[in-house]
Amino acid sequence: MSDKNMEKTSRRAELIHNLASEIVGSAGTIVEYDDPQGTAEIVREVKERLTFETNFLLNETVTRMAPTRPKETKAPEKEGRTFERFGMNFRTQHMLMFLSVITLIITGMPLKFPELAISKFVIINIFGGLQTSTTVHRVGATGLIIVGVWHLLYIMFNRTGRRDFLLMIPRPRDIKDFIHTMLYYIGRKPSGPRFGRFSFIEKFDYWAVYWGMVVMIGSGSIMWFKQFFPKYLYDIGREAHSDEGLLATLAIIVWHFYNVHFNPEVFPMSWVWWHGRLTEEQMKHHHPLEYDGIVRHESKAEFEKKQAVPMEEGGAEEVG
Amino acid sequence: MRLLSNTARFLATGLIALFVLAGSAHALEKCLICHGKKDLYKTEQTGRKVSLYVDTTMLKKSVHASRSCTDCHVDITVIPHHKNPQKVNCRRCHYSGNPVGAPQGELYDQYEHSIHGIEVAKGNPKAPVCQDCHGTHNVIVHTDPASNMYKANIPATCGRCHIDIYATYRESVHGQAIASGNLDAPVCSDCHGEHNIIAPSQPDSKVSPMHVTETCSKCHGPKGVVAKYGIKTDRMATFEESFHGVAQQMQNTMVANCASCHGYHDIRAENDPKSSIYPANIPKTCGKPQCHPEANANFAEGKIHVDPKSESSGAIYYISKGFMVLTVSTLCGLFVLILLDLYRRVRKSNGKKQA
Numbered sequence: 001m002s003d004k005n006m007e008k009t010s011r012r013a014e015l016i017h018n019l020a021s022e023i024v025g026s027a028g029t030i031v032e033y034d035d036p037q038g039t040a041e042i043v044r045e046v047k048e049r050l051t052f053e054t055n056f057l058l059n060e061t062v063t064r065m066a067p068t069r070p071k072e073t074k075a076p077e078k079e080g081r082t083f084e085r086f087g088m089n090f091r092t093q094h095m096l097m098f099l100s101v102i103t104l105i106i107t108g109m110p111l112k113f114p115e116l117a118i119s120k121f122v123i124i125n126i127f128g129g130l131q132t133s134t135t136v137h138r139v140g141a142t143g144l145i146i147v148g149v150w151h152l153l154y155i156m157f158n159r160t161g162r163r164d165f166l167l168m169i170p171r172p173r174d175i176k177d178f179i180h181t182m183l184y185y186i187g188r189k190p191s192g193p194r195f196g197r198f199s200f201i202e203k204f205d206y207w208a209v210y211w212g213m214v215v216m217i218g219s220g221s222i223m224w225f226k227q228f229f230p231k232y233l234y235d236i237g238r239e240a241h242s243d244e245g246l247l248a249t250l251a252i253i254v255w256h257f258y259n260v261h262f263n264p265e266v267f268p269m270s271w272v273w274w275h276g277r278l279t280e281e282q283m284k285h286h287h288p289l290e291y292d293g294i295v296r297h298e299s300k301a302e303f304e305k306k307q308a309v310p311m312e313e314g315g316a317e318e319v320g
Numbered sequence: 321m322r323l324l325s326n327t328a329r330f331l332a333t334g335l336i337a338l339f340v341l342a343g344s345a346h347a348l349e350k351c352l353i354c355h356g357k358k359d360l361y362k363t364e365q366t367g368r369k370v371s372l373y374v375d376t377t378m379l380k381k382s383v384h385a386s387r388s389c390t391d392c393h394v395d396i397t398v399i400p401h402h403k404n405p406q407k408v409n410c411r412r413c414h415y416s417g418n419p420v421g422a423p424q425g426e427l428y429d430q431y432e433h434s435i436h437g438i439e440v441a442k443g444n445p446k447a448p449v450c451q452d453c454h455g456t457h458n459v460i461v462h463t464d465p466a467s468n469m470y471k472a473n474i475p476a477t478c479g480r481c482h483i484d485i486y487a488t489y490r491e492s493v494h495g496q497a498i499a500s501g502n503l504d505a506p507v508c509s510d511c512h513g514e515h516n517i518i519a520p521s522q523p524d525s526k527v528s529p530m531h532v533t534e535t536c537s538k539c540h541g542p543k544g545v546v547a548k549y550g551i552k553t554d555r556m557a558t559f560e561e562s563f564h565g566v567a568q569q570m571q572n573t574m575v576a577n578c579a580s581c582h583g584y585h586d587i588r589a590e591n592d593p594k595s596s597i598y599p600a601n602i603p604k605t606c607g608k609p610q611c612h613p614e615a616n617a618n619f620a621e622g623k624i625h626v627d628p629k630s631e632s633s634g635a636i637y638y639i640s641k642g643f644m645v646l647t648v649s650t651l652c653g654l655f656v657l658i659l660l661d662l663y664r665r666v667r668k669s670n671g672k673k674q675a
Binding site for chain 2: 110111114115119120123124129130131182184185186187201226227228229230231232233234235236238239240243244246247250251254255258263264265
């Protein structure tokens with residue numbers, strides 16, 4: 001859909017909306033306009049819309065929740081400039097991670113709630129017994145361990161990884177941003193804080209996963225290789241594994257799924273995990289400081305480039 | 321007997337009843353001319369001497385005191401009898417609707433489906449029938465300490481055939497408790513059942529892998545009798561909490577149940593060095609080839625029945641509590657953030673409309 005078309009549609013909708021409020025305000029009196037042809041058409045549309053609106057109060061609520069901007073499509077490249085959010089390396093880490101985690105949750109959660117019929121169904125009917133499901137759980141665990149090691153290498157030896165990791169470290173600014181966001185949420189601030197590459201929310205997500213990985217892989221390894229650890233460590237590991245597993249699962253289902261699936265802005269799913277790119281508008285909206293930085297860097301580079309050209313020609317004083 | 325119709329049985333019993341009324345006392349006296357002698361015996365083909373003496377004092381105490389010899393030994397019609405009498409068939413009287421008032425319940429049907437009943441039906445000469453356990457001339461009420469069926473006598477009764485198991489059982493913590501006169505301790509029938517004993521390999525058996533936990537928990541579970549003796553009653557709950565218990569709930573029969581670790585006939589107290597769960601023996605107990613062949617001394621470094629909900633579990637209790645607080649607070653926080661975010665979105669779209 002082209003921008004021009006969009007603009008036309010929204011202007012028309014606005015006109016209709018204004019007209020509708022006017023009619024309702026003047027208690028049923030239809031206002032006559034100079035242009036009889038155009039008005040007649042609009043009045044008819046207004047009538048239709050009024051019926052529609054009075055009948056569907058619920059629908060109105062849904063409309064409010066609807067995306068305020070056009071939904072992102074699968075390939076934002078086609079719509080102007082895009083910015084890389086996650087590189088191929090990082091996206092592959094994420095994919096391996098969610099495949100592992102889904103496997104681990106499916107084979108692990110039933111053991112936390114063995115008395116439930118669904119747990120028995122999953123383990124007995126789908127996996128055909130505990131022996132298979134625990135083997136599959138170890139396959140998932142291997143995947144997760146690979147992701148963990150891979151990520152550690154990534155933040156140490158990859159340029160982007162190293163930069164992103166340093167940006168992930170919490171700073172005092174994050175507390176300020178958090179308070180700002182809360183004030184904005186309750187209507188005490190006109191707009192939210194301007195975030196850099198990683199907002200405090202994203203930092204929380206990252207470190208939550210970091211903690212989860214340490215706890216789950218640590219405690220899981222104790223249970224897997226129990227002969228090398230005293231029994232009481234096994235018990236501690238088992239308790240931590242079980243509790244952290246539940247916490248992580250709930251956090252993923254509640255928080256991560258809200259952010260990347262159920263949030264009205266991205267519903268049914270954000271595709272950033274697949275293509276890794278953000279549009280210019282998304283960048284400006286969600287990561288304005290990063291965007292500013294990129295733009296500043298670019299204009300500086302351009303400026304230097306421009307400056308460099310006359311220098312080569314020996315005309316530095318011309319630029320000033 | 322089974323071949324006979326109910327009518328025929330009815331007639332037969334009627335005739336017996338007439339006999340009884342006619343003069344049981346005389347019959348007893350006559351039989352005792354020979355069987356009242358203590359040195360009366362027969363010699364079997366194997367050379368074993370079998371006493372044929374009938375102890376009248378015991379017979380008078382028995383539940384069958386009012387019956388005459390021929391009520392049971394129906395094939396004796398003349399005295400002295402010329403042939404060996406057949407084995408007595410108890411179901412001659414103990415069938416439902418019998419006119420002489422012999423007790424009858426589902427126990428007889430249970431017996432027919434038990435391992436003993438099945439073996440008898442197959443023709444196994446060693447398999448027991450009623451009188452092998454209940455006795456012959458000495459069937460007295462089971463509350464009488466002289467009865468074969470008196471609780472403390474049951475191990476010896478079963479041990480007449482299962483002699484090895486009886487020897488093992490006598491040394492176990494249960495066997496010693498019974499020997500010391502404690503009738504709360506289990507005997508054979510408490511775990512295996514009575515008339516309904518089936519092979520442990522059968523899924524329905526009370527001591528099959530899937531049911532043994534339930535059977536042990538009658539005493540060692542909540543409301544168990546062992547509480548009287550200061551023995552913990554949370555054993556079933558903590559087992560179900562453990563991986564073994566979870567696996568059992570997932571219908572895995574290979575996983576350890578009570579008996580896999582504690583033994584069954586040879587269960588001993590945990591502080592008995594011969595016990596399978598004595599710390600020094602744990603690596604061997606856990607390290608059975610089909611269980612944890614890699615087991616070592618580390619397996620004994622800690623408790624087995626762990627209850628995360630009990631403060632006595634130490635670190636595990638605090639970890640469990642800590643995670644509970646962490647999980648609840650994190651999720652509440654995240655829910656609040658989501659609701660606030662949605663609230664902001666609604667307000668924003670409202671504001672846009674008004675603008």
